[in-house]
Amino acid sequence: MKRYSRKREAILDAIRSTTIHPSAEWVYMKLKPDFPDLSLATVYRNIAEFIEDGTVVSVGSVAGQERYDGRTEAHSHFICDDCGSVTDIFGFDTRIENGEIGDMLGALVTRQSLSFHGKCKNCL
Numbered sequence: 035m036k037r038y039s040r041k042r043e044a045i046l047d048a049i050r051s052t053t054i055h056p057s058a059e060w061v062y063m064k065l066k067p068d069f070p071d072l073s074l075a076t077v078y079r080n081i082a083e084f085i086e087d088g089t090v091v092s093v094g095s096v097a098g099q100e101r102y103d104g105r106t107e108a109h110s111h112f113i114c115d116d117c118g119s120v121t122d123i124f125g126f127d128t129r130i131e132n133g134e135i136g137d138m139l140g141a142l143v144t145r146q147s148l149s150f151h152g153k154c155k156n157c158l
């Protein structure tokens with residue numbers, strides 16, 4: 035049980051340690067040297083639990099791989115369709131923060147997902 039929870043913590047730390055919005059495979063490769071018995075299935079299972087309790091957010095699928103975000107405050111993303119880089123954008127979310135979208139729809143907004151696509155600086 036202790037080992038399991040150490041892994042769980044390491045998986046969360048790995049996701050929070052970077053702004054690259056990693057895939058499960060990236061987390062697995064990063065932790066494998068420290069946890070030789072770690073399986074990709076364990077990484078996926080823990081990430082699924084983090085998403086369920088709101089600790090981690092899914093950015094969605096980028097080039098066929100689901101990507102994850104340890105930043106849970108409202109923000110948007112720029113996704114490069116060439117290299118798959120995901121960049122955080124802050125400041126597009128005031129309409130959600132002040133309840134404008136919820137009021138407009140007569141709904142309760144609990145999370146948002148806004149993505150911009152194109153070619154990043156490096157790929158241009």
Ligand SMILES: [Zn+2]
Nearest residue numbers: 114117154157
């Ligand atoms: Zn790029």
Ligand SMILES: [Zn+2]
Nearest residue numbers: 103105111122
């Ligand atoms: Zn993000």
